[in-house]
Each structure stands twice: as structure tokens, then as C-alpha cells.
């Protein structure tokens with residue numbers, strides 16, 4: 337890869353990370369950072385000093401791995417950090433020492449390498465998603481038990497296993513835990529994890545290139561097939577047809593299939609009957625938001641993983657405040673830890689409360705985005721004209737993008753409801769308010785909408801780096 341390519345990828349990665357890490361913290365860690373090399377499975381990052389290295393490793397590595405894989409177009413699982421500047425200030429040396437001391441000895445790197453080298457196919461599994469890091473509570477016990485059984489007797493216990501539940505509740509984690517467990521006992525097993533979106537993209541790509549036989553061969557010869565967020569196959573007739581045959585080929589030869597979704601099979605709209613009935617013929621298990629105690633236990637486990645101790649009352653506080661899902665719970669914990677570290681604060685209830693407040697505000701602004709940019713990106717995304725959005729018509733095709741623009745004007749730019757109403761064709765402030773509420777409510781139910789919003793936000797930062 338050329339230097340220019342590396343630098344372009346790095347810019348996009350930083351733009352993405354900047355969205356989830358508060359401003360000053362981000363600048364301290366990623367100042368003078370660069371991407372030195374990149375190949376499947378592995379990246380080398382140049383960082384300014386040891387402090388940055390340790391902080392990134394501890395708090396941002398997972399997001400870094402995700403963003404790098406996305407921009408590179410192949411999975412990156414292991415990162416090595418190269419310190420590029422020799423430190424001058426002695427003060428930095430001492431902070432380095434104290435930080436080193438708190439790092440847990442179990443580095444994740446060897447695990448990553450072991451899996452990617454030994455597995456006969458690129459399994460795409462995240463080695464962090466195991467049964468041992470999965471906390472079981474009342475609301476996910478059934479799913480856990482089913483997954484455990486499948487990992488012990490793949491292809492026999494429950495086939496297919498269908499896990500469903502809202503976003504961020506551990507479906508991907510549990511599904512991959514089965515894959516990791518199987519590979520750990522039988523490394524020769526061909527386990528393949530794929531998001532439904534990648535499956536359909538890959539299908540279309542192979543079709544266009546006239547290489548559909550390669551695609552069939554790849555998917556019909558695996559032992560354990562993990563397909564994530566299957567609801568996204570809705571409405572895609574060609575992919576459904578292909579998936580149906582893949583499913584049958586695997587099922588008939590007792591290969592294990594695990595699917596996840598945000599809904600039960602019969603509720604996925606535009607899904608062929610023959611598929612939904614097959615999805616339902618094994619075991620269906622739901623996953624729900626864990627209760628307060630389990631959320632607290634999850635936080636405790638995450639702290640232990642990072643080798644950090646926080647007082648119980650602070651964990652309880654965070655667990656009480658975050659009632660949406662576990663992904664957000666983790667996000668809140670990370671932000672709290674980053675805030676405490678960046679500002680050298682003790683872990684008291686007070687400082688944690690303060691940190692959590694800054695979490696909610698630091699997530700929001702996208703400084704460089706303007707009103708015009710939001711409008712034009714959303715219009716382009718949904719293929720509608722701005723004048724129609726501002727106009728009076730209420731067709732479904734217009735209402736959704738209109739509401740999304742209003743939501744983004746509120747959340748990204750902090751515009752008032754009257755100002756939003758004025759921007760969108762002189763509408764009343766109550767209309768703006770209802771639109772924003774509508775989207776917020778919808779976001780809680782629809783992973784598809786969350787996905788769309790994520791895409792749209794990605795377009796913001798791509799367009800602001802141009």
C-alpha cells in the first residue's frame with residue numbers, strides 16, 4: 337500500500353474515532369499519529385509517546401480495529417504501536433511508568449494472531465467475543481444455554497439457532513462465542529461469520545463478475561455458518577434465493593447455522609415464507625435488556641478486563657443511568673474512564689457523574705457540518721429534492737427524510753425547534769418537535785434506521801475531509 341493510500345485511510349479512521357471520543361482527549365492521544373503499514377489482520381500505527389500508546393490500547397483499540405477494518409475493506413485484528421517521537425519532558429516519563437503499571441499482563445494481541453493464523457478459513461471472528469466474557473442474567477439465560485449447547489454439539493443440538501433482540505443486547509457477541517468456542521476445541525473446523533449485508537454485497541459482486549460458482553463453493557462448504565442481522569435480507573429477492581439454497585445445502589449435511597435478527601422470523605417484512613419457516617424450525621431464543629443487577633455485573637466485568645477498579649456506587653450509578661442497551665453501557669463506561677484519566681481525577685461518585693454528563697454532550701456536535709450540508713447529504717441519500725422536502729407534500733418518500741433532516745439539525749447542530757421549522761419550508765415549531773420525537777422513538781425500535789443514520793453521518797465526515 338502506498339503512503340498516500342495509508343494516509344487517506346488514516347484520515348478517515350480518525351474522522352470516525354473523533355465522533356466517539358471527546359475532543360481534548362482525542363487530540364492528546366492521536367496528535368502526530370499515523371498509519372505506517374496495513375495488511376489483512378495487521379496494522380502498524382505510529383504514535384507520539386508511550387502515554388498515547390497505552391491510552392489508545394486501553395480505551396480506543398476496539399474502535400480503532402473496527403474503523404480500520406471498515407476503511408481497509410478487510411479485517412484488521414492486531415495492532416502494533418510504534419513510538420515515533422523521543423520524549424523530552426521528564427514528566428511524561430513518570431506518567432508512562434504509572435500507566436504501564438496498571439496495564440494488565442494479558443495482552444490481546446497473541447490471541448488475535450493465533451486465531452487468524454491457525455484457522456483454515458478466514459473466520460472473521462472477534463476473539464474478544466467468548467462465553468467467558470459474556471455475563472448471564474435472567475433476560476439472556478435461555479439464549480446463552482442454547483448457544484452453549486450448540487457449541488458443544490454443533491449441527492445436532494439446535495439447528496438453526498435463531499437469536500433475536502434489540503440492538504446492542506449481545507446477539508453478535510453470543511453468536512461469535514459459539515464460533516470461538518468451536519474453533520478453540522477443533523481448530524480445523526471451518527467457521528465463518530458474516531453480516532447479512534456483506535453476504536448480500538458479496539453475492540451481488542460475484543453475480544456481476546460472473547463468478548457465482550466461487551461464491552457458492554465458499555458458502556456451501558463451511559461447517560459452522562454464522563449470519564448476523566438476517567433481517568437485512570428483506571426485499572432482496574436474489575440474495576434470498578441464494579441464501580435459501582445455501583441454507584439447505586448446509587442444513588442437509590448437518591452443518592450448524594446460527595442467525596440473529598431484531599425480530600422473530602414471521603415478523604420480518606418481505607421475507608419469503610419458505611425462509612421464515614426454515615429459520616423457525618430449530619430453536620428461537622430472545623435476548624432482552626439485562627436488569628439492573630446484571631448491568632452492574634457487566635460493568636464490573638468490563639472493569640476487570642481492563643484491570644481497573646471503580647467503587648461499587650459509581651458502577652451502580654452508570655448502570656442506573658444507561659437503560660438502553662449494553663453497547664451504550666460500555667460506551668458510557670469507556671467515556672467515564674477516559675474522562676477520569678485525561679483529567680487525572682479520582683474515581684468518586686462526583687467525578688463519575690460529571691464524566692457521564694460530558695459523555696452526553698461530547699457525543700453530539702459535528703462542528704464542520706452546516707445546515708446546507710445536512711440537507712444536501714440526506715436528500716442525496718434518499719434520492720429526493722430539497723425543494724420537495726421544504727414543500728407541503730406528505731408522501732412517505734418525503735416524510736422520512738424530512739424528519740431525519742430535522743432530527744439532525746437538532747442533534748448535530750443544536751438548532752431550536754422554531755429555527756428548524758423555518759429551515760424546512762417555514763413549518764411550525766411543533767411540527768419540528770414532533771418530527772424529532774418521531775425519529776428518536778423509531779431509533780429505539782429499528783436497527784435499520786440506526787444503520788441509515790450511521791451511514792449518513794459517515795457521509796458528513798467524508799464530505800468534510802474532501
Ligand code: ADP
Pocket residue numbers: 469470471472476501502503504505506507508509510634662663666
Ligand atoms: P447486538 O449484536 O445484539 O447488537 P453485540 O453483541 O454487538 O449486540 O453487543 C454489544 C456490546 O455489548 C458488545 O461489546 C458485547 O461484548 C457487549 N455485551 C452484550 N451482552 C453482553 C453480556 N451479556 N455480557 C458482557 N458483554 C455483553
Ligand code: MG
Pocket residue numbers: 504507508509564
Ligand atoms: Mg449485532
